[in-house]
Amino acid sequence: MTYEETARETVARLKRQEKVRILALETSCDETAAAVVENGRTIVSNVVFSQIDLHALYGGVVPEIASRAHVEACDRVVDQAVKEAGMTLADVDAFAVTYGPGLVGALLTGVNCMKGLSYALGKPLIPVNHIEGHVSANYLTHSDLEPPFVCLVVSGGHSHLVQVTDYGEYRLLGQTMDDAAGEAFDKAARVLCLPYPGGPRIDALAEEGDPHYLTLPHPHPDGRYDYSFSGLKTAFLNAAHKMEQKGEELPKADMAASFRYAVVSALVEKAVLAAKETGAKCLAMAGGVSANRLLRRMMQQECDKAGIPLYMPKISLCTDNAAMIGSAAYYRMLRGEVADLSLNAQPSLRLV
Numbered sequence: 001m002t003y004e005e006t007a008r009e010t011v012a013r014l015k016r017q018e019k020v021r022i023l024a025l026e027t028s029c030d031e032t033a034a035a036v037v038e039n040g041r042t043i044v045s046n047v048v049f050s051q052i053d054l055h056a057l058y059g060g061v062v063p064e065i066a067s068r069a070h071v072e073a074c075d076r077v078v079d080q081a082v083k084e085a086g087m088t089l090a091d092v093d094a095f096a097v098t099y100g101p102g103l104v105g106a107l108l109t110g111v112n113c114m115k116g117l118s119y120a121l122g123k124p125l126i127p128v129n130h131i132e133g134h135v136s137a138n139y140l141t142h143s144d145l146e147p148p149f150v151c152l153v154v155s156g157g158h159s160h161l162v163q164v165t166d167y168g169e170y171r172l173l174g175q176t177m178d179d180a181a182g183e184a185f186d187k188a189a190r191v192l193c194l195p196y197p198g199g200p201r202i203d204a205l206a207e208e209g210d211p212h213y214l215t216l217p218h219p220h221p222d223g224r225y226d227y228s229f230s231g232l233k234t235a236f237l238n239a240a241h242k243m244e245q246k247g248e249e250l251p252k253a254d255m256a257a258s259f260r261y262a263v264v265s266a267l268v269e270k271a272v273l274a275a276k277e278t279g280a281k282c283l284a285m286a287g288g289v290s291a292n293r294l295l296r297r298m299m300q301q302e303c304d305k306a307g308i309p310l311y312m313p314k315i316s317l318c319t320d321n322a323a324m325i326g327s328a329a330y331y332r333m334l335r336g337e338v339a340d341l342s343l344n345a346q347p348s349l350r351l352v
């Protein structure tokens with residue numbers, strides 16, 4: 001039997017197996033992460049090696065540095081995840097890897113590492129979309145959450161509103177017309193000279209500031225559930241320039257609070273509107289920006305008002321990790337999806 005035939009046969013067997021433990025690897029951007037997840041719902045181990053210190057000097061992720069660091073860390077992180085799970089590689093039922101979207105070189109290191117392991121051990125490899133991983137972080141946090149639901153996906157590269165109609169099935173409701181929310185936070189942080197990564201810094205600083213200090217425009221893109229953040233960003237930049245030209249010191253906390261309030265209000269407004277108008281049973285959030293403190297508070301308030309149950313991943317599972325990839329992989333595996341050895345990185349892979 002070829003490797004592919006063995007892998008397909010194993011998946012057919014695993015679909016009926018009571019306990020399936022998947023070892024997942026995530027290398028799409030600047031975290032090298034590996035985790036063991038049982039039945040898509042239980043984290044057995046979860047190791048995240050952050051490269052932040054390597055990129056901080058440059059004010060953002062340097063793709064070449066990221067790829068090299070992934071190559072160096074992959075084996076170590078995988079070994080640690082297996083060890084912390086109290087297992088050996090032989091105990092793993094299947095492997096999973098993020099194959100897109102992300103930085104091509106970074107993705108390739110993970111894909112090749114996992115292709116090698118799967119082939120060497122004769123075990124199936126499940127390819128996972130990184131954004132689906134973010135959505136699945138909710139399954140690790142809330143054992144009762146099942147599709148259908150509406151999900152706001154907000155990360156460094158995405159601001160999407162989707163209907164999750166079933167495991168692995170999505171319908172696009174709306175998306176950003178320009179910048180992603182995380183990207184907007186990162187750019188605003190740069191204007192305030194805050195170090196990379198900017199989103200969490202703006203969030204922390206904003207807690208001390210006045211959200212009504214700056215009056216920023218309320219974006220009005222054409223689509224009912226669409227977003228737009230570039231106008232906000234330009235208005236923010238212009239306000240900062242004006243103050244600098246007048247020789248005024250930037251009131252950083254007030255500016256951070258005003259920017260955060262403007263972005264978060266737009267995110268909450270459209271997400272709750274979409275949930276209401278599509279008759280959603282519940283609303284979920286996913287992606288790095290869903291760690292934002294104001295977003296979590298405001299979304300909870302508005303969902304309570306509207307009587308819509310809200311699901312958010314645990315803060316530690318909002319940003320990139322491999323446990324979420326292991327969860328998504330389990331449901332893909334149940335659909336019989338398995339990679340062959342031609343699996344390649346897809347930097348522009350879409351969810352919908």
Ligand code: KG4
Pocket residue numbers: 029134154155156157158181182183185186197198199200203287288289290291292293318319320
């Ligand atoms: O999901 P993620 O870890 O990586 C991508 O798949 O893009 O998201 C990273 C993004 C960055 O833009 C980061 O600044 C933003 O999420 N982020 C935040 C917060 N934590 C992370 N933005 C606002 N507030 C936060 N607390």
Ligand code: ZN
Pocket residue numbers: 130134155156287288319320
């Ligand atoms: Zn991510």
